[in-house]
Amino acid sequence: MPVKGLMRSHPDSENPTTMPYKPHETEKIYWTIGEVADMFSVNASLIRFWEKEFDIISPHKNKKGDRMFTREDVENIRIIYHLVKERGFTLQGAREKLKQNKGDTTNTVEVVRSLKKIREFLVELRKELPGGSDEPLPENLDEHCAESSDEDLQVKNHEPLPNRKDIPSKKDGQSTLNFEL
Secondary structure, eight states, rough: OOSEEEEEETTTTTSEEEEEOOOOOOOOOOHHHHHHHHHHTTOOOHHHHHHHTTTTOEEOOTOOOOOEEHHHHHHHHHHHHHIIIIIIOHHEEEHHHHHHHHHHHHHHHHHHHHHHHHHHHHHHHHHTTTOOOOOOOOSOOOHHHHHHHHHHSOOOTOOOOOOOOSSSSBBBBBOOOOOOO
């Protein structure tokens, strides 16, 4: 008689119940050079070049000679990518930065990565809101604000806030002013 699932007796009854098969989530251990290059949207030749230039990247090679990158290698490439491509370091400058304080650089990369994820989430949330725009937010908000005129920055239909002398003082430790929104 074939078994159609794992059998386990139910605590409230004497009839066995079947439990559905739940596949294990497999975690990848090695990535090929093409997969790593795709992660960072760069050519595989750049990854090979960085491998020669930075001793912290040391992929395993299989019998065919294909490079197999571990999670640690990918994280090291992420740090190098951040320094060279995003922050504009030279290769020599990136090497020196990694020698000086790799831990600090790693933390900075993680913060930037988290902030990018938060930004993506907020952009998606903005699209879902009523009246939300599909127009992407500007990459540098400071430049965007500098390009805006003063009229763009003014709030329409805004009643002025009361002057400081118009705000009643606290009596018996409680404020007598109520604001309505």
